[in-house]
Amino acid sequence: MAEAFTKSMARNIFYGGSAFFFLLFLALTFDSLGQLPNRDNRAALEGELGPVIAQGKTLWEVNNCVGCHTLLGEGAYFAPELGNVYKRFGNSTDAIKGFILSRPKDGIPGRRSMPQFNFNDEELTALAEFLKYVSEINTAGWPPNIQG
């Protein structure tokens, strides 16, 4: 680098640039948080099914579903996307419950299989309602098609 470009100039670019872009990031964050109520389907969380969806999210987490599946494209790539599974299963929570319930305890020889979690009906409903809630978030048109 040219001699005219000194270390203190480089240092100032670092501190100044980082601070400026972090503040810009904060500003964009605040703006996004302001827009989220129109996009993130929080009406579902505030409705009468809110506690059921919250229970569903807890079950989603404590069974580490994201360890195999993606949700809105984030997670592991071992099993299907579930952000739109409610729609893929014909807008049916019963279909989701039926699928989870039907997983064989010992798996399927030679193939990937979801474990049998032995959920009761209340838990199955909670998970299905959680997935329905996620499917109604405005994701800017993603995924490209129903296959996820």
Next chain:
Amino acid sequence: MKYQSQSVAKLYFIAAIALFAAQILFGLIMGLQYVVGDFLFPEIPFNVARMVHTNTLIVWMLMAFMGAGYYMIPEETETELFAPWLANLMFWIFLAAAGATVAGYLLVPYATLADLTMNELLPTMGREFLEQPTITKIGIVIVALSFLFNIGMTILKGRKTVVNLVFLLGMVGLAVFFLFAFYNPVNVVLDKFFWWWVVHLWVEGVWELILGAILAFVLIKTTGVDREVIEKWLYIIIAMSLITGIIGTGHHFFWIGTPEYWQWWGSIFSAMEPIPFFMMTVFAFNMVNKRRREHPNKVAILWALGTAVMAFLGAGVWGFLHTLSPVNYYTHGTQITAAHGHMAFYGAYVMINLTIISYAMPLLRGRNAANPPKSQILEMWSFWLMTISMVFITLFLTGAGILQVYLQRIAESPQSFMAVQDQIALFYWLREGAGLVFLIGLIVYISSFFVGQSDPEAVAAD
């Protein structure tokens, strides 16, 4: 080794390598489960293997960063570590917490682990990479704060250099952004938004400061180039990292319910994220070419150059491949992401840690400057075996990803996820083969610590 207290780094480095080995073994298990779906089912389901694979990675990165700090900071500040006993104590706490957590993953169902660790009091579990029980997360915070206190106090009483300042800043950022791991709202969009404040602002933000500082330190030591020159480069590289990387977080906000304008901010800024990595490559080769001494630790220099090149390829090029929102629309959440993740993590963070370990371990083990030639040659073999096999892992996953995107999301009659997985199995088999070569490389790496111990150490050619 100039300061007695630097020796605490050795424990951290040894544990890091042991966790690295565990990471690779579980990676191979997962790779096989991709093609032999019922392998180890239901004893070690895929999600459990994946938690072990990613969490041991994270912990060994942290272990090695801390080891690097405990090694570099006394030398940079020209004073003994403030509290070596604290560094020792924290090591055992960290190792015990990591061991208990991995044992928990493997021995009981995850839901039981959540119960046992009282996740319901402060639910933080079950999110990608943040699967650790809340109590473990609190442990990580305590260990990180003790580390910051220890090196912070050391820096206060000693010489302040750009290297130790940048390193400290990176570690402070690491601790601060980790706190977002404790925020877990029911609202999935908010959850995901701030989850990235940990994950992205770590690996494409403050960790790059740590990477830059370690690389600068090793280049100062091995090339003898004037510190002023190296520090100027360091500042400008990390400046570009944060200028592009902070707003670059937006490339994760395309499809998770956040406003559409992130497609512009995220695409434009993350398209510039390769710049600091390219500068790092130019920097590393420039400094080595302008070297004023022939350092006998050739393999440490090889790792330093290797990390600069592979970070640029993995984080820079493979990141750019799918970062523009019109491309990411199709590639989001596919094997393309996995391909990028593997090479970026290996190139940027695995290799920088192996660089500092390669530089420091001979000194920590009582040598003057370097390992004997026999040991160095073996380590160079491991460098090439691991690096080339990682290139192939990345290429095979990229092939799998392109096919997956086409068959599942672009073709005239898109097929279901599982139907597509069956058709791309060949690429997963090839990836597993490359993974086995990586394992051989790792075995060679570990064995390089045990060969030629009684030989005289390498000396500089001049």
